[in-house]
Amino acid sequence: MMNSFSDATRFIQSTDHVLITGHLHPDGDAIGSTLAAAWICKSLGKTVTLANDSHVPDRYLFLPDADQIEPAEEIGRRFQYVLALDCADEARIGKVRHLFSEGVQICNIDHHATNDLYGAVNIVMPNASSTVEILMDWMEELALPLDRTMATFLYTGLLTDTGGFRYSNTSPKVLMQAAKLVSMGIEGHHLADRLLETVSFRELQLLQVALSTLTLSFNGKVAWMVLTQDDFKELHATSDDIGEIVNYARNIEGVDVGILFREESDHFKVSLRSRGLVDVAEVAKCFGGGGHARAAGCSMDEKSMEAVEQQVLHAIYERLGGLPV
Incomplete structure (x- = not known):
């Protein structure tokens, strides 16, 4: 069953503490959406724990709060409410599933056409370029003010999942969202250099x-x-x-x-x-x-x-x- 942003908002409002995770071996959209979702939940007055099956790749550690995404094995409690981002199925959550309590409730926000709607709440938009695109829509529905930090999280996901705005998922909407994010003062060329151009030896x-x-x-x-x-x-x-x-x-x-x-x-x-x-x-x-x-x-x-x-x-x-x- 597909749900609305209102359902996702009610999901977050029904608890005080949310576990937020992206898919294992996270890419720019998984990292960007994890950090962006944490920003949204905190704006709604919630406590968050950020986790991933895998460690955060070095290329993303410069992002604000990226070091707050913890390996699943280092978290010593279980969670009833989970926000799963950019995960086409529950298996993509990996070892973070070991942190789920019995009767866990999952809000599944994703843009993969192969998503199997495993959540209690499912916001799945296959036509979206990225999960951050969906989160930006949700944030606008909530009328949350955009700041430079949030703009950086969102732009990271847009930039990487569209291949630097070169892939076929680069819609007019994506470019308009990117323009809005750049207007917040982020330096798109620096993000492109760090995320797309710089490689390790x-x-x-x-x-x-x-x-x-x-x-x-x-x-x-x-x-x-x-x-x-x-x-x-x-x-x-x-x-x-x-x-x-x-x-x-x-x-x-x-x-x-x-x-x-x-x-x-x-x-x-x-x-x-x-x-x-x-x-x-x-x-x-x-x-x-x-x-x-x-x-x-x-x-x-x-x-x-x-x-x-x-x-x-x-x-x-x-x-x-x-x-x-």
């Missing part, structure tokens, strides 16, 4: 390794790369250093789908990007994942990288006409 090293595995197939419409656990160990790299490496596969002229296959300790992760011929959210959904038509991902429990590649590529080839590799 290890990210470039990982990119070098990934490019050495680059494979092109299906008449040049699919390209993929592979990173193994050994690659990460040799470079002393972490998942924070992956960045948007997958885009290098999709950005090849003539390619529609770019893929990054990544080995983890007990499973494999698959990142998918598309120019539009293939709905990669539907591909990811076949393997328990989700996302958007042009950017999605999943985790797979298989015995080998070869098995993962074979299954994912088969699902993509079917959607491109069913031709073999």
Whole structure:
């Protein structure tokens, strides 16, 4: 069932303390929406606890209060009321679910088309560019005054989830919202430099390794790369250093789908990007994942990288006409 902003407001007003979380391995929208939602809840007089399954990536730690987002295992209490942001399903909340009390009530605010409406309150808008876009609408309905700090949180989510206002989700509304946020005095060019342009040395090293595995197939419409656990160990790299490496596969002229296959300790992760011929959210959904038509991902429990590649590529080839590799 879909709900209204009024339902979300009543949800927050029904408690004194709210647990706020975004999806595991948080990106700019998950971090920005977590901080923005905390700002809204505090404005409504509520106490908040901010948590995530994963630590906050270094590139976001400059944001005000980003250090207040705690790892789930460091929080020693349980919560009855939870605000889940940018999570297409409850599994994306990860270890934060261990903080839920029996009979937990979840307010689910998200923009993924694959969202399964797992909350008691569901504000899911697949046409929104980002979860922060939805929160900005909610804030305006509440008539809360915008300040520079809140503008920074919102702009972070808009900027990163639209790829610097380059992706197809960059609607006229998004640009008008961005203009309003910039008018609050934030320096959009500095945020773009820190969030989109600056990369770690290890990210470039990982990119070098990934490019050495680059494979092109299906008449040049699919390209993929592979990173193994050994690659990460040799470079002393972490998942924070992956960045948007997958885009290098999709950005090849003539390619529609770019893929990054990544080995983890007990499973494999698959990142998918598309120019539009293939709905990669539907591909990811076949393997328990989700996302958007042009950017999605999943985790797979298989015995080998070869098995993962074979299954994912088969699902993509079917959607491109069913031709073999």
